[in-house]
Amino acid sequence: MVPRETAIITHGHADHARFGHQKVIATPETIAIMKARYGDNCAQEFRPLPLRQTMRMGEIDITLYPAGHVLGSAQVLLNDGQTRIVVTGDYKRGKDSTCADYEIVPCDILVTEATFGLPVFQHPDPRVEIQKLLQSVNNNPDRAHLIGAYALGKGQRVIKLLRESGYDKTIYLHGAQRKLCDLYQAHGIDLGVLENVGNRKKSDFAGEIIVAPPSAIKDRWSRRFPDPVIAMASGWMQVKQRARQKGVELPLIISDHCDWNELLQTIQDTGAKTIWVTHGREDALVHYCQTHLGLEAEPLSIQGLGEGEDE
Amino acid sequence: MKEFAILLEKLALTPSRNRKIALISDYMAVTPDPDRGLALAILTNNMTFTHIKSGKLKDIAKNHVDEFLFKLSYNYVGDTAETIALIWPYYEEGYDLPPLHRIVEEFENTPKSDIPKMIENYLTIATPNERWAMIKIATGGLRIGVSERLAKTALAKFGNKDLQEIEEIWHGLKPPYLSLFDWIEGKGPKPHVKFSDVFHPLMLSTPIDEEKDFEKLDIADFQVEWKWDGIRVQLVMDGDKRALFSRTGDDISAAFPDITQNVNGSAVLDGELLVGKDFMPDSFNHLQQRLNRKTVTQKQMSSHPAYICVYDMLFDNGEDIRNLPLIQRRKRLEEWFDKNPQTRLTLSEILESSTWDSVTSTRQKGADDHGHEGVMIKRKESVYVPGRPRGEWFKWKRNPFFVDAVMMYGQRGHGKRSSYYSDYTFGVWDGNNIVPIGKAYSGFTDEELVLLDKFVRNNTVSRFGPVREVKKELVLEIAFDSMQESTRHKSGIALRFPRIHRIRWDKPVQEVQSLSEIRREFLI
Numbered sequence: 040m041v042p043r044e045t046a047i048i049t050h051g052h053a054d055h056a057r058f059g060h061q062k063v064i065a066t067p068e069t070i071a072i073m074k075a076r077y078g079d080n081c082a083q084e085f086r087p088l089p090l091r092q093t094m095r096m097g098e099i100d101i102t103l104y105p106a107g108h109v110l111g112s113a114q115v116l117l118n119d120g121q122t123r124i125v126v127t128g129d130y131k132r133g134k135d136s137t138c139a140d141y142e143i144v145p146c147d148i149l150v151t152e153a154t155f156g157l158p159v160f161q162h163p164d165p166r167v168e169i170q171k172l173l174q175s176v177n178n179n180p181d182r183a184h185l186i187g188a189y190a191l192g193k194g195q196r197v198i199k200l201l202r203e204s205g206y207d208k209t210i211y212l213h214g215a216q217r218k219l220c221d222l223y224q225a226h227g228i229d230l231g232v233l234e235n236v237g238n239r240k241k242s243d244f245a246g247e248i249i250v251a252p253p254s255a256i257k258d259r260w261s262r263r264f265p266d267p268v269i270a271m272a273s274g275w276m277q278v279k280q281r282a283r284q285k286g287v288e289l290p291l292i293i294s295d296h297c298d299w300n301e302l303l304q305t306i307q308d309t310g311a312k313t314i315w316v317t318h319g320r321e322d323a324l325v326h327y328c329q330t331h332l333g334l335e336a337e338p339l340s341i342q343g344l345g346e347g348e349d350e
Numbered sequence: 351m352k353e354f355a356i357l358l359e360k361l362a363l364t365p366s367r368n369r370k371i372a373l374i375s376d377y378m379a380v381t382p383d384p385d386r387g388l389a390l391a392i393l394t395n396n397m398t399f400t401h402i403k404s405g406k407l408k409d410i411a412k413n414h415v416d417e418f419l420f421k422l423s424y425n426y427v428g429d430t431a432e433t434i435a436l437i438w439p440y441y442e443e444g445y446d447l448p449p450l451h452r453i454v455e456e457f458e459n460t461p462k463s464d465i466p467k468m469i470e471n472y473l474t475i476a477t478p479n480e481r482w483a484m485i486k487i488a489t490g491g492l493r494i495g496v497s498e499r500l501a502k503t504a505l506a507k508f509g510n511k512d513l514q515e516i517e518e519i520w521h522g523l524k525p526p527y528l529s530l531f532d533w534i535e536g537k538g539p540k541p542h543v544k545f546s547d548v549f550h551p552l553m554l555s556t557p558i559d560e561e562k563d564f565e566k567l568d569i570a571d572f573q574v575e576w577k578w579d580g581i582r583v584q585l586v587m588d589g590d591k592r593a594l595f596s597r598t599g600d601d602i603s604a605a606f607p608d609i610t611q612n613v614n615g616s617a618v619l620d621g622e623l624l625v626g627k628d629f630m631p632d633s634f635n636h637l638q639q640r641l642n643r644k645t646v647t648q649k650q651m652s653s654h655p656a657y658i659c660v661y662d663m664l665f666d667n668g669e670d671i672r673n674l675p676l677i678q679r680r681k682r683l684e685e686w687f688d689k690n691p692q693t694r695l696t697l698s699e700i701l702e703s704s705t706w707d708s709v710t711s712t713r714q715k716g717a718d719d720h721g722h723e724g725v726m727i728k729r730k731e732s733v734y735v736p737g738r739p740r741g742e743w744f745k746w747k748r749n750p751f752f753v754d755a756v757m758m759y760g761q762r763g764h765g766k767r768s769s770y771y772s773d774y775t776f777g778v779w780d781g782n783n784i785v786p787i788g789k790a791y792s793g794f795t796d797e798e799l800v801l802l803d804k805f806v807r808n809n810t811v812s813r814f815g816p817v818r819e820v821k822k823e824l825v826l827e828i829a830f831d832s833m834q835e836s837t838r839h840k841s842g843i844a845l846r847f848p849r850i851h852r853i854r855w856d857k858p859v860q861e862v863q864s865l866s867e868i869r870r871e872f873l874i
């Protein structure tokens with residue numbers, strides 16, 4: 040992704056929000072996240088655009104609608120009076136109390152992500168996954184539970200889901216999770232008592248839950264915990280082979296993206312006749328739109344995106 | 351079935367061996383017969399449904415899922431069972447799968463034409479994990495990191511029995527192992543198994559520690575024999591009934607009828623399977639070729655006849671003599687040979703061994719003149735116990751050879767090593783190309799593994815599933831026991847027991863020898 044004169048940023052994940060644009064248009068929450076992650080000067084100018092407010096740029100009206108992905112995440116509606124184009128950014132349809140719910144935005148052209156755009160991805164209810172975690176914590180009182188979760192969005196969602204299931208003990212954080220958890224709390228999302236791992240004794244973590252970035256859970260860092268159960272919260276955990284490859288003992292299928300059925304549902308809900316697919320498994324979704332839904336569809340390759348991890 | 355599916359998933363995801371053992375043992379404790387016995391059979395790979403094929407299951411799925419989408423999904427997931435389990439488009443909630451024995455019964459008895467319907471029904475009422483487990487059971491080959499030995503160890507733990515005791519009768523029992531579980535739970539006697547009905551687990555040796563062991567050991571207490579470069583086998587004979595087992599207890603009789611049809615007497619013998627005329631062994635590769643065949647041709651049997659160099663006796667007729675010392679077992683073996691003349695069995699020679707020095711020179715001479723693998727040093731008083739008891743039998747291999755080679759591919763390891771690229775394919779120059787000559791996954795320290803893993807990750811040029819091709823930049827010094835001709839490898843050679851001796855970070859790849867050079871130097 041090259042720096043632009045003006046960039047509309049859908050949300051704060053690193054594969055969508057970069058350092059160095061001249062002017063950034065985004066929700067106030069996303070701007071706060073960008074500043075927290077990349078510093079106050081990561082763009083020369085910020086233009087906050089709250090959800091559902093319209094701003095005119097040349098001949099085009101721009102409106103942001105909630106995408107249900109992470110705090111501040113938005114879809115972008117571009118409207119020139121004749122054609123309505125919606126760029127979804129990353130989004131999901133399931134309930135998530137750490138951000139505003141996705142909203143259907145009728146349009147002519149839908150530019151959709153397809154991170155989990157294969158029919159093997161059918162995400163279960165995240166509450167069931169959290170029960171799996173709590174059960175494992177119960178069954179293994181001598182072991183720590185180390186949950187790999189991305190620092191923006193997934194970490195807070197896992198914590199919130201735990202709180203909503205009645206888990207009210209202190210949850211421990213890897214240092215890299217702290218900043219954004221504080222930011223979420225400052226935005227009124229109550230995550231309960233969180234403490235940094237710090238220099239506690241190994242045995243202090245028996246029976247406790249620690250949230251850390253995925254890169255840390257198999258790292259040297261994890262050796263400070265008593266015989267940790269390595270867990271990982273991600274839509275990719277649906278595939279056992281993938282969990283095994285990553286050395287994950289307790290896969291938690293918790294995704295901040297649409298699964299296959301939600302992608303199909305959204306395409307139909309928006310009423311769009313033309314679908315551009317990007318950011319993930321374009322080929323499968325394009326094929327399905329063309330042969331099963333009778334829609335015009337094509338892959339849209341976007342500059343600078345690597346393999347679609349959760350971020 | 352529900353509980354067994356959960357067990358299989360946990361086993362697949364748990365890296366720790368001890369925890370796997372605990373999982374299985376806990377399952378045995380709470381699961382009724384016959385389900386736990388069937389589960390045991392499945393875990394030990396002793397239950398197969400030959401008429402249910404993985405390709406057939408794929409076809410079933412493709413009848414309900416867009417073929418192109420199935421293909422893309424399979425390419426991503428990389429496992430047929432899991433692809434079908436995840437992609438199956440129907441789910442009817444509220445049904446419980448029947449118990450394991452009912453499913454096994456149906457898998458066994460459903461006529462071929464009704465199989466698709468049965469499978470479809472089950473897929474629809476099962477959760478994704480249950481589907482995965484069911485397909486794995488139906489098609490065999492679980493690949494969840496549970497060996498037969500691990501499953502039996504769990505059983506021993508559950509019943510508070512000695513693993514050896516279970517091993518001893520295991521091969522004479524059949525699923526669902528009701529009498530076994532009765533005995534283990536103290537509800538019945540130990541199942542009786544006739545000596546000729548089963549494989550008897552082997553006694554194994556440990557490598558000698560040249561620096562420590564010789565000082566401690568008195569040569570007068572030991573008997574020295576050649577270490578042969580063949581396959582360890584057990585020959586079970588009881589009148590017309592004869593069976594040949596590999597060291598893990600696989601019945602390999604079918605590949606070696608020239609042995610089973612040409613021996614006589616009643617005994618259980620321990621020895622080395624070799625091929626060659628007049629008891630002169632050919633290279634290991636010829637043996638390997640015969641071993642890989644399900645059936646054997648007349649031509650192979652006459653060009654490479656099989657024989658066994660016998661070095662121990664476990665049963666003399668029906669009598670269990672494993673509790674006699676080796677020296678007495680040997681005497682019984684010699685007497686048995688006198689009474690039962692053989693054309694396919696020969697007695698292992700006992701070598702002169704008055705001093706350690708003479709053993710040293712025998713070992714060297716055997717390697718140089720006959721290509722022997724080394725010598726076996728066995729305590730004369732040793733009784734025959736399964737497993738690897740310390741200090742009883744030693745192997746003293748001849749010194750290895752060394753060759754420099756270039757790392758070509760790294761592959762992910764298993765279990766504890768699954769986060770590392772720990773299996774390396776290496777090669778040597780052939781013209782301007784590097785051709786693979788072997789693969790090694792041992793010989794390095796944990797610290798070196800970290801460095802090798804890092805090298806693979808930082809120098810990847812392409813990926814194929816768990817394998818990464820690397821830049822041809824790192825020289826590995828490979829130790830190996832022998833080099834032989836092989837038609838199975840592009841290079842035409844095969845190394846025995848290759849392992850990484852040193853990592854030559856300093857050495858330029860240009861200095862690695864060529865294939866023709868190493869052939870000239872090492873081929874036997």
Ligand SMILES: [Zn+2]
Binds near residue numbers: 129
């Ligand atoms: Zn993204």
Ligand SMILES: [Zn+2]
Binds near residue numbers: 050055108129350
């Ligand atoms: Zn994202």
